[in-house]
Amino acid sequence: MRGGAAGKRKTTTGFSGAPQPQPPPSVDYQRQLFNSRDSDASFASSRPSSVGLSRASDIHTDRSHQSSTIRSVNAFLASHNSPISLRAHPVPPVKDISETLVFLLSTVDFHCDDRKWDEDVVFFLRSLSCPLKLTKSTLRAPNSPHNWPNVLAVINWLVQYARFRQHLSSSLASVAPDANSMSSFGIRSYCHFIRGEDDSVNNLDSEFLGKLEAEKVTIAETISNSEKVAAELEAKLDALRKGPSKKEALEKVKSDLEKDVNKFRTMVAERSERTRGMEKVVEEKEKEVVAKEEDRGRIFEENKELKKSVEVQCFNVRDVERMKRELQAVERDVGEAEVARDGWEQKAWEVNSQISNQFHQIQRLAIDCNQALRRLKLQVNEVEEKMKLVKKETQELASNCDLEVKTMAESLRTDAMNLEVVEKEAAEMLKASEVRLEEAVKQSEKEVQAVASRLFALIDSISKHKEYMDSKILEVKTGVADTATAVAEIYKGSLKRHFGGSSRNDCSHEAS
Helix, strand or coil, rough: CCCHHHHHCCCCCCCCCCCCCCCCCCCHHHHHHHHCHHCCCCCCCCEECHHHHHHHHHHCCHHHHHHHHHHHHHHHHHCCCCCCCCCCCCCCCCCHHHEEEEEEEEHCCCCCCCHEEEEEHHHHHHHHHCCCCCCCHHHHHHCCCCHHHHHHHHHHHHHHHHHHHHHCCCCCCCCCCCCCCCHHHHHHHHHHHHHHCCCHHHHHHHHHHHHHHHHHHHHHHHHHHHHHHHHHHHHHHHHHHCCCCHHHHHHHHHHHHHHHHHHHHHHHHHHHCCCCCCCCHHHHHHHHHHHHHHHHHHHHHHHHHHHHHHHHHCHHHHHHHHHHHHHHHHHHHHHHHHHHHHHHHHHHHHHHHHHHHHHHHHHHHHHHHHHHHHHHHHHHHHHHHHHHHHHHHHHHHHHHHHHHHHHHHHHHHHHHHHHHHHHHHHHHHHHHHHHHHHHHHHHHHHHHHHEEEEEEEEHHHHHHHHHHHCCCCHHHHHHHHHHHHHHHHHHHHHHHHHHHHHHHHHHHHHHC
């Protein structure tokens, strides 16, 4: 039913799909279009004031500003692989200036004529309502001291405009290809609707709803995965907060090492105290040995004096015997003293050997303690560095976790908002589809009623015409029957007349 009604509508080709981009108009066409307008009316509102122009000229007359502007222009030309490079001092030649202007216009898809490039430049600046005024006479001598600041300002303005165009193109290129899917869907649906293609509209609606459902499922999966990752990260963060951290473990190792260092220090102190006690004992023994040596020397001197006194004196037998006994006693005492001295020397030697052994042991212990202290210092330094690294890693991990949690929360909020937007759009699209369906049903019903009324009228006219034709046919049949009857009667009469005349002739002939 829809197809018959839709056949009365005019088919349009402008909505068959996405609008095709038109090719850029030529320079001549743009110039004609621009010249056909009223220049006073089109540029009265955008004509720059003389105050702004004088300020721009004053700025570009400064040498330092000219140098910075030329560096910016050369950087832009180098970024586009242009062989042109303007010099700051002296003023660039006319060829470089003209090639720069032509190249800058080509970067914004405006190609100049080689012979009329100055007219094209002036036309382009006027078409964009450039606040800087530039004429053909200025472009004939752009490197003159009077014209160069204004020309440099125009070149800088073109560079900024080209950068702005590039930024817009990059922004448009970065947009997702299906970012305007709703508008394209609306256009395609309306195209099918205006052509009366109900099946295509239904297929497009089902396809788009299927895409929305798939996107909804994908977003839900992404949200669930994000929630799982967030839960895992929160569990890890709770485990890191509840359990002993690496810093605490390293601090415990450091405390154990400090305890070991204190133990070694107490051992070294005890050994040093023992060494000092042994040194005191050795000093006392050395003092005793020195005292014994002094006693021995004194006794030896006394013996010498006694011998001298004995040799000088005259002795009797009794005195000689007594002296012999005394000498024997003295010799015994001397022998005992020598034996005692040898024993003391042996004891002193043993004590010295013990002291040397103890001293060597103490030295070895001191060396071991120093080495252990060095190793402990190295370990402590390593532990401190590790603690710093672990602390830094912990802080970075905490900051990363916080950042990831924030990012995931923002992404979840964004996904939720997108999901709500998609659901709203789907609901609106469903409502619009229902409204269109109701309108289409109403329109179809109206068309069906109109067609039915016309059909009934046609049937009535046909029945009436049939009745009329039946009556006409009956009249014709009656007329034909009457005519046949009349013809038969006339024919019979003519036959009778013919046969009657011939019989009379025969009779007359027989009578003759």
